[in-house]
Amino acid sequence: MFATPAFAQDVGGAAGAFTSFVPLILIFAIMYFLLIRPQQKKVKEHKAMVEAVRRGDTVLTQGGIIGKVVKVKDDGEVEVEIADGVKVRLIKATIAQVLSKTEPAAS
Numbered sequence: 053m054f055a056t057p058a059f060a061q062d063v064g065g066a067a068g069a070f071t072s073f074v075p076l077i078l079i080f081a082i083m084y085f086l087l088i089r090p091q092q093k094k095v096k097e098h099k100a101m102v103e104a105v106r107r108g109d110t111v112l113t114q115g116g117i118i119g120k121v122v123k124v125k126d127d128g129e130v131e132v133e134i135a136d137g138v139k140v141r142l143i144k145a146t147i148a149q150v151l152s153k154t155e156p157a158a159s
Contacts, residue, residue, distance in 0.1 A: 102144045105130060108154035111147045118151065 105111065109121045111132060119132035122139055130147070133139050 101150055102147055105144065105147060105150060106154065110151040112149040112151055113142060114146050114148045 105121060106124060107121055110118065111121060111130075112118050113132075117132075117134055117140075119134040119140070121130050122133045123131040125131070128144050130142050130144055131139050132142055
């Protein structure tokens with residue numbers, strides 16, 4: 053009464069199962085190359101930039117504050133002077149951009 057001839061048909065075996073996964077694999081591959089890989093590259097570049105910060109660099113924080121690095125501490129902090137005599141401690145990861153780099157001292 054409610055049975056249709058589609059129930060009696062064969063699924064197609066292993067070839068049918070493989071072809072149903074091909075679009076899923078293609079979508080994942082496209083997402084990897086368009087979204088995941090560029091984001092990983094951006095994170096790696098930001099980490100390298102933050103590790104290269106040294107005294108005298110002018111930095112922009114994620115909060116929009118521009119200041120000059122006064123001291124770089126070992127525990128992931130930097131001390132930034134944002135005005136004459138006004139110094140704030142920041143976590144290195146909150147540095148969004150290094151606006152001007154200082155040259156290393158000649159040895």
